[in-house]
Amino acid sequence: MKNLNLPPKNERLKLFGSIKPGIKTKPSDKDTMPDLQNVKSNFLFRLNSVGITNVKAPVTVISTIEPKTQTSIATFTLTSSIPHDVKGTNMSRFTEQLELYRRKGFTLTFSQLSDFVKELSERLGQKDARLEVSFPWFYEQQAPKSFLTGLNYADASIVISYQHGQIVEKTVELTCTVTTLCPCSKEISEYSAHNQRGYIKMKAWLNDLYDESYDWKAVLLHVAQSNASAIIHPILKRSDEKIVTETAYENPRFVEDMIRLVASDLYEVSFIKSFKVECRNEESIHLHDAYASVTFDKTNTDWEDERD
Template sequence: MTSSKKNLPNKQARHRLFGSVAPGEKTKPVEKEQMADLQNTKNDFLFHIDAVGITNVKHPVIINGDKEPKIQTSIGTFTMTSSIVKDSKGTNMSRFTEQLEAYFQQNKLTTKLSDLQAFTKELSARLKTQDAQIELSVPYFYQQAGPYSKLQGLNHIDLNFKVTYDEKEGFTTTVGIVATITTLCPCSKEISEYSAHNQRGVVTINALLNASFDETFVDWKAVLLEMAESNASARIHPVLKRTDEKVVTEHAYENPRFVEDMVRLVSADLYEWEDVVKFDVHCQNEESIHLHDAIASIHYDKRDETK
């Protein structure tokens, strides 16, 4: 049997074969102090920019909460921006990720509102601007027990944050969740001799907190999650035995909900929570007997009541 082993050129020759060329003559400075700094160019650049920065930045984040596991690490997705006055050409993009690394090294890259507010204020100082804003979305896991067996498993929701710092106005802090629930159709229950169709619903809640809110005493994640789950036809469970399934399906039948019902019930809870200034609630049902989804939403600003 004859050998067909290839006689390949060396790696450098292979690179040349596929287009690599020798480095050209280097004439520009290599020291930072001698390099051109286009971002800091001053001129009349026509317009003030509301927000410039970086987005879709993935980074580990520490989450603390009242539910087990009380301390966890998850992967957050960041957007970080600041404004730019019209006589400045651009921002210093590297300073955004430098701020992330600085907080990560200090174990301060957490979802605590106090840490996110400090992060945003220090980012403004690092950028030498009058404001800065961060947005963060991160999966959060929590234990959920079966209603009868009490067997535990991990559920998850998405946490959303939007923290803005302004030298004159201070902090604006909005928190939110995206949670999955079960809804059972009231119309189906009403018109059918037996049974009723049900489906998964996705509830999105965003709440602007007042400046005096103290997370030391209130775990806002647990509060918003309870608003979504307690108003649903039934909760979602990672572990269900037959005894649990009976409880869940019967509870859903006893608590039918349209998407309209869901957003109104959650809004009522948010309205009664004094720490919330304004809120948005959205529900989307992944309909089980239709090709389309059903949606409903409410936006409410309590400050409008005083106008």
């Protein structure tokens, strides 16, 4: 091994640009530092959302499907409004609130999320606060013949909004993967039919009937899988693959079919007041993807207009 004649570390640091600290003239105590964000004046506009985004933290996810308790990495967006006469917000208070919940164990239940946004609003000194959290949710999927299980996952997210002392919005979203088989291909071909991987995104606004006895993730997953041509499986033996292939052939679906079938099931879920469904198929014989969507508000009494 060749010995290098290296200078001392302080000399190496100087070599790459480090300099001695200069004379400090500005205050170093918080109480004597200027707080630009709290300056009051007419700053022209009220801001709807100010805060932090793309913040990752470990969380616990509870489910009725195995694994029933799992750790995950969640991505947070935390915001609040500010009036026109306030220059800015105190960004550190958002991360302080998140760290407080991380230390005591952040479980993504609606009760804990509701407490979080209420306390965040109080910490900020504002009348509102909003939390968006997204995370991968893992669930066991069993093969139809061998009964071997493995982990699938879906992309999940929750939005909680708090205003003037109450929760005003509870929204959930799940994007899961299914198999769809083309009805047109089946109809015109002498044998076989092409299929594709489909992505079902369901966004649901929850009403007051929702409580923690429900697992919204499991409900939305079942809605997507039960209407697809076939289910995506992490582990398949040959006997399983035969069943999955034949099941897809027996249940052809256009993206339009998927959207309408999923919407029908969501309409029947008692704790959902409105929803949006999107389906995107990665076509196996085209360069483009097929896409369809629908939005429906169950609280709209003039529901016939929704069908026009």
